[in-house]
Amino acid sequence: MTARRRSSAAAAGPRLARPAARSVAAKARPVRKPRAAAKAPKRRAKRQPLAIVRSPEHATRQKAPRPIGCAIVTVSDTRRGFDDRSGTRAHELIERAGFEVVRRAWVRDDRGPIRRTVAGMLRLRAVDCVIVTGGTGMAKRDVTPEALAPLIQRELPGFGEMFRARSAEQVGAAAWFSRATAGVANGRLLVLLPGSTAAVELALERLLLPELAHAVRLLGRFKPGA
Numbered sequence: 001m002t003a004r005r006r007s008s009a010a011a012a013g014p015r016l017a018r019p020a021a022r023s024v025a026a027k028a029r030p031v032r033k034p035r036a037a038a039k040a041p042k043r044r045a046k047r048q049p050l051a052i053v054r055s056p057e058h059a060t061r062q063k064a065p066r067p068i069g070c071a072i073v074t075v076s077d078t079r080r081g082f083d084d085r086s087g088t089r090a091h092e093l094i095e096r097a098g099f100e101v102v103r104r105a106w107v108r109d110d111r112g113p114i115r116r117t118v119a120g121m122l123r124l125r126a127v128d129c130v131i132v133t134g135g136t137g138m139a140k141r142d143v144t145p146e147a148l149a150p151l152i153q154r155e156l157p158g159f160g161e162m163f164r165a166r167s168a169e170q171v172g173a174a175a176w177f178s179r180a181t182a183g184v185a186n187g188r189l190l191v192l193l194p195g196s197t198a199a200v201e202l203a204l205e206r207l208l209l210p211e212l213a214h215a216v217r218l219l220g221r222f223k224p225g226a
């Protein structure tokens with residue numbers, strides 16, 4: 001270095017240190033996007049109960065031109081008279097619906113007496129429907145369906161299917177134990193129900209009584225044009 005360069009370097013003063021280069025690790029982090037606000041859960045619309053819509057013609061068929069006559073037969077080895085709660089409850093519901101109970105009977109759990117008693121009811125002119133309670137389970141003494149099968153000319157399996165479906169709401173899976181059913185016998189409606197009071201209430205209030213007048217009309221029990 002020449003004397004002139006040295007003198008100029010001394011006049012310029014000491015050199016400033018350069019800032020150290022940033023390492024690759026010290027690079028600025030990428031800016032994270034703000035999280036989107038959580039969406040409010042969609043509210044499910046409440047299901048409206050299914051409305052039963054009847055045509056004017058169907059609604060008219062629910063009206064009977066005369067009182068409908070019913071007979072109640074209780075099948076039991078023990079229940080009689082005031083002890084027959086299910087039969088008494090059936091009697092009350094039938095009359096409350098505007099129909100008549102023209103005959104009641106009690107019979108033990110034997111095929112012969114059951115068949116003879118019900119056959120006698122089916123011959124009565126005033127009887128449009130025979131309701132039999134008891135003996136429709138799977139126990140050894142439950143023989144009502146077998147006793148009355150020879151009297152039925154036309155089975156109505158839909159009644160038993162609907163009854164068991166409704167009964168499941170009360171007794172759960174045990175509903176399939178029941179052999180409740182219905183059919184047409186000697187031009188009348190024959191209904192076989194369990195012996196429990198709850199089952200009788202269910203069957204009459206939700207299945208039988210709302211459609212009884214319609215069923216009797218379809219069986220030709222009313223005078224033509226009535």
